[in-house]
Structures are given as structure tokens and as C-alpha cells.
Amino acid sequence: MSVIKTEKLTHIYSMGTPFEKVAIEGIDIDIPQGQLLAVIGHTGSGKSTFIQHLNALLQPSSGAVYCQGEDINKDKFSRRDVKWKVGLVFQYPEYQLFEETVYKDIAFGPSNMKLSAEEIDQRVREAAAFVGVDEELFEHSPLELSGGQKRRIAIAGVIAMRPQVLILDEPTAGLDPRGCQQILENICDYREKTGATVIIVSHSMDDVAKIAERIVVFHKGKVAMDGSPEEIFCRAEELMDIGLDIPRAAELAIALRREGLGLPEGIYTHEQLLAAILAVKEGSAC
Amino acid sequence: MLKDITLGQYFPGETVVHKLDPRTKLILVVVYIISLFQATNWISYAFITLLTALCLKLSHIRARNIFKGLKPMLFIILLTAVLNIFYTTGTPIIPGWPITWEGIARAIQMMLRICLLITGTFLLTYTTSPISLTDGLEKLMNPLKKLRLPVHEMTIMLSMALRFIPTLVEETDKIMSAQKARGADFETGSLVDRAKAMLPILVPLFVSAFRRADELAVAMESRCYHGGEGRTRMKKLKFAARDIFALILGAAVLALMMFMKKLGI
Numbered sequence: 001m002s003v004i005k006t007e008k009l010t011h012i013y014s015m016g017t018p019f020e021k022v023a024i025e026g027i028d029i030d031i032p033q034g035q036l037l038a039v040i041g042h043t044g045s046g047k048s049t050f051i052q053h054l055n056a057l058l059q060p061s062s063g064a065v066y067c068q069g070e071d072i073n074k075d076k077f078s079r080r081d082v083k084w085k086v087g088l089v090f091q092y093p094e095y096q097l098f099e100e101t102v103y104k105d106i107a108f109g110p111s112n113m114k115l116s117a118e119e120i121d122q123r124v125r126e127a128a129a130f131v132g133v134d135e136e137l138f139e140h141s142p143l144e145l146s147g148g149q150k151r152r153i154a155i156a157g158v159i160a161m162r163p164q165v166l167i168l169d170e171p172t173a174g175l176d177p178r179g180c181q182q183i184l185e186n187i188c189d190y191r192e193k194t195g196a197t198v199i200i201v202s203h204s205m206d207d208v209a210k211i212a213e214r215i216v217v218f219h220k221g222k223v224a225m226d227g228s229p230e231e232i233f234c235r236a237e238e239l240m241d242i243g244l245d246i247p248r249a250a251e252l253a254i255a256l257r258r259e260g261l262g263l264p265e266g267i268y269t270h271e272q273l274l275a276a277i278l279a280v281k282e283g284s285a286c
Numbered sequence: 287m288l289k290d291i292t293l294g295q296y297f298p299g300e301t302v303v304h305k306l307d308p309r310t311k312l313i314l315v316v317v318y319i320i321s322l323f324q325a326t327n328w329i330s331y332a333f334i335t336l337l338t339a340l341c342l343k344l345s346h347i348r349a350r351n352i353f354k355g356l357k358p359m360l361f362i363i364l365l366t367a368v369l370n371i372f373y374t375t376g377t378p379i380i381p382g383w384p385i386t387w388e389g390i391a392r393a394i395q396m397m398l399r400i401c402l403l404i405t406g407t408f409l410l411t412y413t414t415s416p417i418s419l420t421d422g423l424e425k426l427m428n429p430l431k432k433l434r435l436p437v438h439e440m441t442i443m444l445s446m447a448l449r450f451i452p453t454l455v456e457e458t459d460k461i462m463s464a465q466k467a468r469g470a471d472f473e474t475g476s477l478v479d480r481a482k483a484m485l486p487i488l489v490p491l492f493v494s495a496f497r498r499a500d501e502l503a504v505a506m507e508s509r510c511y512h513g514g515e516g517r518t519r520m521k522k523l524k525f526a527a528r529d530i531f532a533l534i535l536g537a538a539v540l541a542l543m544m545f546m547k548k549l550g551i
Contacts, residue, residue, distance in 0.1 A: 052463065055467060057463050057466060057467060080469075080471075083466070083467060083468075083469050084469065087467070088467040089467075090460065090463065090464045090467070093464065095461070095490055095493070095494055096461055096464040096465065096486075096490050097490065098485065098486045098489035098490050098493075108468055108470075108486065109468040109469055112468060112469030112470060112471070113469060143493065157468060158467070158468065161468070161469070
């Protein structure tokens with residue numbers, strides 16, 4: 001069943017002025033419930049504009065967005081309600097923290113939903129557990145924590161609304177490798193336990209290769225490719241043509257194949273590469 | 287919506303007006319304002335309006351941009367006009383009414399004066415980049431250093447403030463979207479509710495403004511910035527022949543306007 005569907009979605013910034021700019025054009029995407037989708041593309045390719053349409057922060061210049069079959073831009077109320085269903089975590093979300101305590105900040109979303117105090121409390125604790133924030137920190141000011149912790153609190157603030165679709169814009173940008181790994185694990189964990197749909201916007205091909213089930217590549221405001229990681233990373237040359245990287249494992253596999261090593265196609269993670277090399281080694285040993 | 291701020295906007299160009307030394311332009315704006323206040327009659331108003339139009343033509347600024355800049359002042363302009371219509375004594379249009387012919391004439395002249403005043407200053411900011419503007423300002427205020435006034439510090443603060451307006455506007459936009467995504471509501475509710483709703487924007491904005499200020503200070507210090515003392519410039523301001531010509535022209539206009547005032551035309 002599709003949870004989010006866009007039809008000929010087009011957005012033009014500053015329409016009718018000399019600064020008019022087409023950000024995205026004719027986007028048709030259908031996202032089934034529970035999928036882990038990665039959106040990749042260059043700066044200015046329209047991916048950030050695209051995700052802001054999915055929870056009605058931006059209204060399409062033309063076309064429509066449907067959430068569970070309903071047009072989200074139908075009226076004022078649907079535009080508001082969709083924000084509970086589709087949670088959006090912006091890039092560098094740690095700069096949006098504002099409350100005196102960590103607890104209050106995570107509770108901001110749920111309290112906007114006008115829930116009861118017990119319900120809010122339960123959701124805050126649950127969200128904090130998902131992102132690995134200790135309850136000891138609840139009474140601290142969010143501004144005195146480390147960057148990685150701040151980011152996790154900001155993500156918890158969105159998760160606390162229990163969105164059925166969780167969208168994250170560059171969740172790992174600016175974190176050290178270990179922090180990246182943890183955030184990605186937290187996100188996968190959340191998806192497994194709640195069955196939520198997750199959309200990740202990322203630059204890092206290695207992150208994407210590790211976790212995504214489906215990849216959509218944006219280029220100049222249009223969908224350039226759409227498919228499983230195998231399908232996408234097989235078209236390494238096209239990816240490089242539009243200025244995107246490919247995962248390091250895929251790059252290495254291509255280089256080895258060029259040197260004459262008989263590796264199969266469709267390798268894009270370290271594990272796959274290792275297995276393939278070992279297989280070749282055993283084959284030649286016999 | 288926030289992006290429509292035109293304050294301190296600069297339209298790059300290659301016209302004579304753009305090429306004038308910023309000091310010349312600053313002096314000319316002051317001269318222009320004094321001249322404008324010498325106008326008392328239709329002939330002198332027509333003359334200075336024509337002159338302003340000529341300068342706009344020379345600088346290739348579209349009339350639309352001027353109107354866009356005038357729009358926020360519309361209320362003040364209209365208020366002045368209305369007050370003048372009702373509070374000027376003279377011959378009434380219809381006997382017994384408070385509206386007089388003199389009042390209407392005065393109202394039109396006042397509106398013209400405010401519009402020209404704003405247009406004149408726009409001409410300066412539209413054709414001068416903020417950096418050369420503050421450079422010129424610093425040079426002009428140099429004599430005040432003798433009075434131990436921190437002229438350099440004041441002008442560098444001004445140029446930094448101008449530089450950070452668009453950055454902060456962009457930041458505000460971003461924070462607003464993020465809080466909206468968490469269900470914040472800025473449009474409905476009572477005045478108190480709406481004021482409270484600004485908190486989730488203001489706190490992160492202040493935090494980031496301080497962070498930026500800190501980073502900027504470190505960046506400047508690590509490039510050995512230590513105030514204006516002994517600081518040299520890559521682009522030295524130089525008066526050219528056209529600057530002298532423009533200044534003489536400005537003086538002539540001022541003299542003419544004063545003369546016309548004396549004659550009462």
C-alpha cells in the first residue's frame with residue numbers, strides 16, 4: 001500500500017519575478033508503507049524542496065501530494081494534520097533546540113498535538129530511548145550538550161510525534177564516523193520497531209548503500225534514476241556523469257574488474273566485496 | 287515573505303553613477319537633501335524632480351525597484367498628505383469646508399518631498415556596494431578620529447551588520463520551517479499566543495547569531511585583524527575627474543535652489 005504518492009509535482013520559487021527558478025518539475029513517486037528510501041542528488045538538485053512538499057511545508061506550484069490516499073493540500077486542516085503523520089528532521093537539526101531542558105524540547109511536538117500529559121511523557125521517554133538519549137539528561141539544558149547528543153535530541157523531538165513517515169535531511173552531516181553509525185542504527189531500529197516508512201536524504205553513498213532498499217536520484221529538479229541499490233550502482237558511469245560518487249566498495253570492484261579480476265556485477269557494500277574477492281581467491285586456489 | 291527586504295540592497299552595474307567615488311556620492315546625497323528642502327514652489331519642485339529622474343536614468347535603475355522601496359513608507363506618506371490637507375489655512379474649495387486649495391497644493395508638495403528624499407537615498411544604496419559605502423563613510427569621518435571617536439570600529443560594525451542581514455533572514459526562514467514541522471503554529475491564536483509562539487524561533491536565532499559572531503571574531507583574529515591602526519587597503523579610494531565634475535554640479539544645483547528660494551519661485 002502506498003503511504004506517500006506525488007503526481008506531477010512541480011515547484012517554482014519566486015514565481016512571476018525575475019528571480020523565478022524551477023526547483024522541481026514533474027516528480028512522480030510512489031512510496032509504499034515501510035520502505036526505507038534514500039534520496040540522493042547534488043546541491044541544488046531539488047531534493048530538499050521535494051521533501052518539504054511531503055509534509056506540506058511547501059505547497060506545489062502544480063501537481064499534488066497524497067498521504068494515505070488523501071490530498072494533503074486539500075485545506076488548512078489537512079496541511080496541519082499531515083505534519084503529525086510525516087515527521088521531517090531538517091539538516092543540522094541541533095540548531096533548532098530552544099527549550100530550557102532536554103525533556104521540554106522533545107515534548108514540544110507532542111504538546112503541539114494537544115495530547116494529555118501522560119501521553120506526552122510516555123512519548124518523550126520512548127523517543128529518547130530510540131535515539132539512545134539517557135533519561136539522566138532530561139533536566140539538562142540542550143545547549144550545553146555535545147553536537148552528536150544535540151542532534152539525537154532533535155531527532156527525538158520529531159520521533160516523539162510518532163510519525164508514520166520519518167524524513168531526515170542529511171542526518172549524518174558533520175558527525176564523526178562513530179556518530180554517523182549510531183544515528184543510522186537508531187533510525188533503522190526505529191523503523192524495525194514501529195514499521196514506519198523512512199526517507200533519508202544523503203550525500204554519503206556509503207551510508208546509503210548500507211541501509212537503503214530503494215534509491216531515488218535527483219538531477220536538475222527531475223528524477224534521474226529510481227530503483228534498488230543494485231540497479232542504481234550498476235549504472236556507476238551515469239552517476240559519475242551527473243557528478244555523484246559511488247560507494248567506495250563499488251569503486252574498488254570496478255577498478256579490480258578492469259585489472260582482470262573476475263568479480264560479479266552489482267557489488268556495492270564492503271561485505272559483498274569481501275565475499276566476492278574470497279570466492280575468486282578460492283576459485284583460483286583449486 | 288521575509289526575503290522581500292530591500293534594505294541595503296545593491297544592484298551591481300557599470301554606469302557613471304556606479305563608478306563615482308562613494309565619498310562623492312555620500313556628499314552629493316547630503317547636498318541633494320539640503321537642496322530638496324530649499325524647494326518651496328512648483329518650479330523648484332519640478333526642477334529637482336527632473337534632476338532626480340535624470341540621475342535614475344543615468345544609473346539604469348528601474349522605476350519598479352524604486353516603487354518597491356517606497357511601498358513600506360506608503361502609510362507615512364499618506365498620513366503626511368492627509369494632515370496637510372486638513373491643517374493648512376487658506377481659501378476653502380467649498381466655503382465652510384476645512385479643505386483648502388493651499389492645503390491640497392501643500393499635501394502634494396509634501397508627498398513629493400518625502401518620495402524624492404527616499405529615492406535620493408535609494409540611489410545611493412542601489413548603486414554603491416555596502417563595502418565601498420562604509421569605506422567612504424570611514425574616510426569622510428576620518429577627521430573625527432582626532433576627537434578619539436572610534437570611526438573605524440563603527441564603520442566595520444556597520445558593514446558587518448549589513449553583511450549579516452541576508453544570512454539571518456535565511457536562518458530565520460529555516461528555523462521557522464523546522465518548528466512548523468514540529469507543529470508550531472504562528473498564524474492563529476490571540477496576540478499573547480502568537481508572541482509566545484515566537485520563542486521557538488527567537489531562542490535558536492539568538493544562539494546562532496552569537497555563535498556566528500564568535501566564529502567571525504576568531505576568523506578575523508586568526509587573520510591578524512587588530513582594529514584600524516596601521517591598516518592598509520587593497521582598493522584605495524581615489525577621486526577622479528568625474529568626481530570633481532559631479533561635486534561642482536552638485537554645488538551649482540544647491541546654489542540655484544537657494545537662489546530660487548530667495549526669488550520665491
